[in-house]
Amino acid sequence: MLDVRVAHAMSKAGVEFHLDDPKAILMRASAVVSKLLMPLLYRRPSARDLRRHADRVIIPELTRMRVSAGLSESSGTPFLHCVAIAGNESEGVSVMEFTLALACPKRGCFRTLVSMSPHAIARLIQRARFDSFRAAMPSIYTALNAATQLRDTFLDLGCIQAAVPAAGGLFVGDVLSDESLELGSWFVPGESNGHSRWDNLHRLMGNMAGSDGYLRSSDVGFDAELAAIDLRLRECPLLESRFPFLFQHYERRVNPLDERWRLARRQEQAQGQAAQEAA
Structure with a gap:
């Protein structure tokens, strides 16, 4: 990674x-x-x-x-x-x-x-193991197309947070006061520690197929996928009880993968400093 x-x-x-x-x-x-x-x-x-x-x-x-x-x-x-x-x-x-x-x-x-923030794009590239921005572009466009059309769904449901499936994981972010969606990160639910509160929502929404380089106005298959996700969200029994975090402001949680990266960098820096002192 x-x-x-x-x-x-x-x-x-x-x-x-x-x-x-x-x-x-x-x-x-x-x-x-x-x-x-x-x-x-x-x-x-x-x-x-x-x-x-x-x-x-x-x-x-x-x-x-x-x-x-x-x-x-x-x-x-x-x-x-x-x-x-x-x-x-x-x-x-x-x-x-x-x-x-x-x-x-x-x-x-x-x-x-x-x-979609630079951080969200970087997380997609890192965690989905893309070797370039260009390789990640189909997943980015899939998410943007889907988020644009699902935006009304999250607004109508009164959500404060939103999620959009892409590349086998979820882009997640906030529903802002100007009624726009701000996607702030990407991850595969449960990948880092075996359990995530987003797991069941990911299963409910499913995955999106690929998308082209700009917003499509007529793609029957893509629109059908989005319509199915919209329907599953709107008809989900007790949506707020099952996924209360969608109706709450985001609270930052420690990611074990991030902690491991920080530890590895500290060890690398310590080894470099020790080598300089030995020289």
Whole structure:
């Protein structure tokens, strides 16, 4: 197993190399939408014309930019919703969304739906024994796709903590006050000490199949898996009694594997210091 310091270095370098900064990618997408809409807006189009233009021109262009997009309507006004996966070395990986009215594309609303900390990525690389950030990317994207769609489930159930299956383990984290999910770590329940309070929840949720590099809008198999997890959580008898930690704030616990790593590093440092003194 990798030293956690090496895993953290791989996580930061990988995010910086493989992903665009969240603000940059959303600003580019917003600029493209405005550019493609402005010629049409000068002709004072109807809501129907705006929807048709978005379907035929704007959404295909955003898809080429690796941005997932869809339409909704409120009081006769069509809205465009754009979602993208992005990241930087200090914040980790995020699923970002911006929403704008097609009739006024220069005013949009930005928010984070799901974030995955550098620590969570490093734990996945270390504990799942990936040899690079790139090798871990399918599992990262699986978790982000799943968390984005299961976010409403945890919010509706009133959870304070959340869990998302990926790579044979669980990403776990918090449900924040802004209704986003913050995934802070990854582990296989019970692997380090033979028992974990997350064991039964992991069995209830099951494992997710792999995912591609951006948020998917139409994958029957993936959506069916998520629908089944959603149903199992919502219909679980006495959910709060069985999994009370989901409704409580996180309390840090000592991880035996971390303790062993710290002991090994202290022994290595002591041996190095003794060798220097002997020389």
